[in-house]
Amino acid sequence: MKRTVILGALMAAGFSAGAASAATLDDVKARGKLNCGVATGVPGFASPDASGEWQGFDVSVCRAVAAATLGDPMAVEFVPTTGKTRFTALASGEIDMLARNTTWTFSRDVDLKFDFIGVNYYDGQGYMVPKELGVSSAKELDGATICIQTGTTTELNLADYFRVNGMSYEPVPIETNAEAQQQYLAGACDVYTTDASGLAATRATFEDPTAHVILPEIISKEPLGPLVRHGDNDWADIVRWSLNALIAAEEYGVTSANIDELLKGTDNPEINRLLGTEGNLGEMLGLDAEWAVRAIKANGNYGEIFARHIGEDTPIGLARGLNAQYRDGGILYAPPFR
Amino acid sequence: MTDLSYVRTEMLSERDPPLSTTGVIGWIRENLFNGLSNSVLTLASLAFIYWVLSHFIPWFWSPTWNGTSLGQCREMIGAAGKESGACWGVINERWPQMLFGFYPVEERWRPILAFVLMFVALIPVLFNMISRRWNWFLLALVLFVTTLFVASGWLAVVAQVLLVVAMIWIGRLILVTKVSDRADEIKAGARRLPNPLMFSAAFVFIMPWLLWGGTVWAPIATAFGFVVGWGAFRVLAPVAGSLVAMILGVVAAVVWWLFLVGPVAAGLHGLLPVGLEPVQSRNFGGLLLSVTIGVVAISVSLPLGIVLALGRQSDLMLVKWMSVGFIEFIRGVPLITLLFVASFLLNVFMPPGTNFDIILRVIIMATLFSAAYIAEVVRGGLAALPKGQYEAADALGLDYWKAQRLIIMPQALKISIPGIVSVFIGLFKDTTLVSIIGLLDPIGLSNSIRADVAWNGIVWELYGFIAFLFFIITFLMSRYSMYLERRLRTDHR
Numbered sequence: 001m002k003r004t005v006i007l008g009a010l011m012a013a014g015f016s017a018g019a020a021s022a023a024t025l026d027d028v029k030a031r032g033k034l035n036c037g038v039a040t041g042v043p044g045f046a047s048p049d050a051s052g053e054w055q056g057f058d059v060s061v062c063r064a065v066a067a068a069t070l071g072d073p074m075a076v077e078f079v080p081t082t083g084k085t086r087f088t089a090l091a092s093g094e095i096d097m098l099a100r101n102t103t104w105t106f107s108r109d110v111d112l113k114f115d116f117i118g119v120n121y122y123d124g125q126g127y128m129v130p131k132e133l134g135v136s137s138a139k140e141l142d143g144a145t146i147c148i149q150t151g152t153t154t155e156l157n158l159a160d161y162f163r164v165n166g167m168s169y170e171p172v173p174i175e176t177n178a179e180a181q182q183q184y185l186a187g188a189c190d191v192y193t194t195d196a197s198g199l200a201a202t203r204a205t206f207e208d209p210t211a212h213v214i215l216p217e218i219i220s221k222e223p224l225g226p227l228v229r230h231g232d233n234d235w236a237d238i239v240r241w242s243l244n245a246l247i248a249a250e251e252y253g254v255t256s257a258n259i260d261e262l263l264k265g266t267d268n269p270e271i272n273r274l275l276g277t278e279g280n281l282g283e284m285l286g287l288d289a290e291w292a293v294r295a296i297k298a299n300g301n302y303g304e305i306f307a308r309h310i311g312e313d314t315p316i317g318l319a320r321g322l323n324a325q326y327r328d329g330g331i332l333y334a335p336p337f338r
Numbered sequence: 339m340t341d342l343s344y345v346r347t348e349m350l351s352e353r354d355p356p357l358s359t360t361g362v363i364g365w366i367r368e369n370l371f372n373g374l375s376n377s378v379l380t381l382a383s384l385a386f387i388y389w390v391l392s393h394f395i396p397w398f399w400s401p402t403w404n405g406t407s408l409g410q411c412r413e414m415i416g417a418a419g420k421e422s423g424a425c426w427g428v429i430n431e432r433w434p435q436m437l438f439g440f441y442p443v444e445e446r447w448r449p450i451l452a453f454v455l456m457f458v459a460l461i462p463v464l465f466n467m468i469s470r471r472w473n474w475f476l477l478a479l480v481l482f483v484t485t486l487f488v489a490s491g492w493l494a495v496v497a498q499v500l501l502v503v504a505m506i507w508i509g510r511l512i513l514v515t516k517v518s519d520r521a522d523e524i525k526a527g528a529r530r531l532p533n534p535l536m537f538s539a540a541f542v543f544i545m546p547w548l549l550w551g552g553t554v555w556a557p558i559a560t561a562f563g564f565v566v567g568w569g570a571f572r573v574l575a576p577v578a579g580s581l582v583a584m585i586l587g588v589v590a591a592v593v594w595w596l597f598l599v600g601p602v603a604a605g606l607h608g609l610l611p612v613g614l615e616p617v618q619s620r621n622f623g624g625l626l627l628s629v630t631i632g633v634v635a636i637s638v639s640l641p642l643g644i645v646l647a648l649g650r651q652s653d654l655m656l657v658k659w660m661s662v663g664f665i666e667f668i669r670g671v672p673l674i675t676l677l678f679v680a681s682f683l684l685n686v687f688m689p690p691g692t693n694f695d696i697i698l699r700v701i702i703m704a705t706l707f708s709a710a711y712i713a714e715v716v717r718g719g720l721a722a723l724p725k726g727q728y729e730a731a732d733a734l735g736l737d738y739w740k741a742q743r744l745i746i747m748p749q750a751l752k753i754s755i756p757g758i759v760s761v762f763i764g765l766f767k768d769t770t771l772v773s774i775i776g777l778l779d780p781i782g783l784s785n786s787i788r789a790d791v792a793w794n795g796i797v798w799e800l801y802g803f804i805a806f807l808f809f810i811i812t813f814l815m816s817r818y819s820m821y822l823e824r825r826l827r828t829d830h831r
Contacts, residue, residue: 040789178785315794
């Protein structure tokens with residue numbers, strides 16, 4: 001009996017898969033809410049505030065997409081996902097998009113059948129050590145004990161790096177970032193390694209942040225970006241260009257403060273096309289002309305979002321670094337709006 | 339000859355026992371310092387307790403209740419001239435979130451009311467200590483207080499007046515008759531108030547409605563399913579025999595629940611729209627989530643477990659092997675695996691777009707899990723009964739169900755109480771495992787709260803608060819089981 005149930009469910013899944021994956025935009029519009037997968041909690045990237053509103057860098061991407069498609073940045077149903085549940089949630093259609101600082105890798109893009117629609121934060125794995133150890137480079141870490149989160153790509157990166165440089169280390173396996181902080185402060189390990197943004201956020205919570213240094217070496221590429229399912233390219237386009245609109249807005253100097261002014265028309269045709277006062281880009285996406293205006297108004301442009309949640313004036317205090325516009329020495333480069 | 343014998347002519351009064359064996363000193367000597375090894379143990383324990391408290395109390399007693407971030411807490415601790423201390427600001431800011439998760443603020447009276455009503459509904463089930471009158475009085479009081487906080491308008495005033503009248507009437511009844519007189523009256527066949535178990539049964543449908551909201555017709559239509567099944571049984575029983583009628587009655591009820599409840603409820607709602615603001619399962623969180631999962635799983639798994647235990651002892655081969663297979667399969671798999679099945683596999687098997695509520699999935703898995711354990715605990719109780727009890731039931735001419743209901747189960751369940759309550763306490767604590775599949779129970783929320791840059795780095799305060807919440811609930815459960823054992827004790831130990 002059980003087998004017939006499973007077979008029946010599989011067949012039902014097969015029949016309806018084609019129909020359901022067709023038009024995510026229509027589903028979202030019918031629902032009136034965007035289901036967006038976020039982390040259950042990563043400092044600066046996604047966390048609920050005291051009143052239960054989600055805040056953060058990744059959260060802002062969800063809000064921009066909701067503003068572009070539904071006209072309301074608050075029309076988002078946030079679905080907290082863990083590192084284990086995120087991909088099934090997206091594949092099964094429980095969420096329409098995933099913005100959960102997920103590294104863009106070959107196998108995730110190809111084998112898991114997802115489309116990464118861009119990169120909203122270029123991260124990389126780094127090391128943090130207490131200043132009193134007097135270490136100034138990762139090359140001097142031979143024989144160190146290292147706190148490392150198990151089952152992550154950081155574990156593999158670490159093994160690779162030490163093998164390439166002919167050094168040895170002793171891993172101290174830990175499960176969560178909170179546990180890592182405790183272990184590191186208690187002296188259970190000399191070094192803590194994870195993504196550089198995570199290291200900065202962790203260091204900011206220490207009683208004396210200046211007593212710890214983040215070493216200059218970044219040993220891996222971690223391009224973090226939002227992703228959607230295979231099979232609905234129109235929806236992928238909407239999410240991709242909503243993100244690009246935020247990045248391009250910073251490049252052209254469109255901010256949430258001056259956008260109403262610029263809407264009256266400018267001499268720059270690129271800005272006009274972005275804001276929908278010229279051309280019909282919105283129509284091509286299946287949206288109205290003001291889609292990008294709403295996306296930018298939701299939280300400001302990329303630079304404003306960065307400054308508010310993880311920038312140098314926040315406790316996390318990340319420099320723009322790689323995440324600066326290409327003109328300012330970074331590698332953010334939005335394709336032309338044409 | 340001189341007479342040296344001495345005869346005391348008056349009685350001596352009793353003397354007090356020596357000072358060293360009475361009072362505080364006596365107690366201390368008797369219990370803490372009777373012998374060398376016990377004295378050493380006592381001193382060592384006292385030193386250990388002092389060591390723990392001397393670290394804990396200064397940390398705990400920290401003037402940071404109004405802190406708004408970890409950094410500010412540290413400044414406050416520094417200003418108070420201490421080296422370290424707890425940062426209680428996080429609890430001050432986030433305790434409503436730890437209790438209710440993302441449940442909308444203006445609707446939070448509903449889980450509170452459901453929780454209080456749960457006790458009103460449980461009293462006639464769990465305790466044998468208050469009269470029907472008190473129970474109805476309590477219900478009216480709870481509803482009256484609720485209307486004061488929540489409702490407004492003329493409807494609320496009417497309800498308040500009605501409830502006050504009811505309270506006065508029942509209160510007068512309680513006051514004018516003595517308890518002992520009332521017992522005689524009842525024996526003589528006096529009219530009583532309806533059994534409060536009626537409300538307990540209705541509460542099964544009221545609770546989900548309060549928590550999830552929606553139209554009031556949905557729970558009513560669901561409850562009507564039982565009437566449908568019973569009606570089908572009564573109509574068919576004379577025609578088709580009781581077993582066939584029972585099966586058909588169940589089928590009729592299931593058909594009603596699966597296919598007809600939705601349209602009927604929607605139709606009635608169209609005629610008379612009464613309802614509460616719907617709240618999505620995703621907004622459940624914190625202790626509310628744990629309690630919801632725990633309460634539903636506990637109350638469903640007990641009857642299910644009893645049925646499984648009986649099935650395992652059944653003479654019918656098919657029933658027996660199905661029960662054994664189910665129990666052994668579930669007990670052979672960790673709960674976390676079942677939760678992953680609920681979260682992943684069902685997602686993949688279900689057609690995309692079907693929204694099979696994640697909390698419902700988790701509740702089903704937790705229920706099945708604890709039912710398997712309950713079944714084994716109850717089987718232990720059944721095995722402990724002497725064979726004579728079964729034979730006596732047979733000799734009295736009782737059929738199987740009557741023998742179970744009147745003779746076997748009351749004894750077997752009594753033996754199993756500590757085991758059953760242990761399983762329930764374990765189940766309630768296991769609800770925190772749902773944080774692994776991304777549901778924000780108190781443990782999951784503590785992680786989310788730490789992700790707020792203001793509170794990043796706070797660990798002990800949050801975990802301590804969660805431990806405190808869980809301790810209250812599990813401690814009450816354990817005390818209740820001891821109460822129940824005392825009440826049901828019929829042997830003369």
